[in-house]
Amino acid sequence: MSLFAxxxxxxxxxxxxxxxxxxxxxxxxLRDEQIRVNKNYDFIETIIAKSAKADTLKGTRKSYEER
Structure with missing residues (x-):
């Protein structure tokens, strides 16, 4: 058992x-809908901020297709 979570x-x-x-x-x-029905939306703002700051994909893109 670990001491840390x-x-x-x-x-x-x-x-x-x-x-x-x-x-x-x-x-x-989704955030606007949560605000409209008076629900918690903090987690959505966190995801928006992280996705806005994420690096862009450069160079060749590996694509995976399921056939």
């Missing part, structure tokens, strides 16, 4: 600039 799982995704804008707009709409 386990860290939260970190998920990385690769998106283009256009895809990032779509994600941020969707998160903003």
């Amino acid at each position: 386990p860290k939260e799982k970190v998920v990385y995704i690769c998106v283009t600039d256009c895809e990032r804008r779509i994600i941020i707009n969707a998160l903003k709409k």
Whole structure:
């Protein structure tokens, strides 16, 4: 048993600039809906801030297709 609490799982995704804008707009709409129904929206703002500051994908992009 560890003395320290386990860290939260970190998920990385690769998106283009256009895809990032779509994600941020969707998160903003979700935040606005949470505000409208008087629910907590702090976690959504955290995700928006992290995704806005994320590095852009440069160079060749590895694509995975399921066939």
